[in-house]
Amino acid sequence: MTPVIPARPSGALPRSGWALRDGWTVARRDLAHWASQPGQFIVGLLFPIMVVLVFAYLFGGAMAVPDGGDYREFLLPGMYVLTMAFGVEATFTAVATDASRGITDRFRSLPMSGSAVVSGRCAADMLNSALGLAVMVACGLAVGWRFHGGLGAALAAVGLLLLLRFALLWVGIYLGLLARSPEAVMALQILVWPIGFLSNVFVSPDTMPGWLGALAEWNPLSATATAVRDLFGNPGWGEGTWATRNALLLAIAWPVLLVAVFFPLSVRRYRRLSR
Structure with a gap:
């Protein structure tokens, strides 16, 4: 019996539904x-x-927070940010593994939406990141961290954290498609770890x-860390610079810029695989 390959739907709405299902x-x-x-x-x-x-x-006992604040309440928002940043390694590894094993090419040969592979990876990683963030918040509560800005502000802070993860996810997808080798994750770590620690997560930039x-x-x-500290009502390092005073604006602008750059690069790289 000859298999019947379904025709691609025509029209914007049917094609959108088809892409979402795939x-x-x-x-x-x-x-x-x-x-x-x-x-x-x-x-x-x-x-x-x-x-x-x-x-x-x-190390917390040796850290001084302005106005005598609790270092753990200062630290945890930054650790939530680092958790979102380090998730790019898992995205990179998964995408590169599928590409190196030919799984991505097999998907491309199927009668499925061209965006399904990258959008599916995006959806799965965002669900994974939301669960990981929930575990980290539980860890923070266990060590004494609390939020003081109200539930609405706390939810806005979580939204900023997931927005950062969404933006970095596309960085991981693009680099995974570019490298096509999961062993290259060591090179990615050399890039991600310095960027993660070169921030205000642990110490004030004034000490550098x-x-x-x-x-x-x-x-x-740093922008996201400062913004979520403000929203959680946790102590920060002060408001001496433009970047610090406008952290909320930058916490939105940076992810939007990263998505604007790496989303089209990811789509273009995916379409050019095996060429």
């Missing part, structure tokens, strides 16, 4: 992999949880050399 199918496939092999998710959370415990109980402090203040991670 994207959700790919997302379910990725989620099924995590459900059957939860080790990757657990290991991905161990590092930020370990850092929280080390800084909260080992002038040029280095300026880079830290304009780091997208």
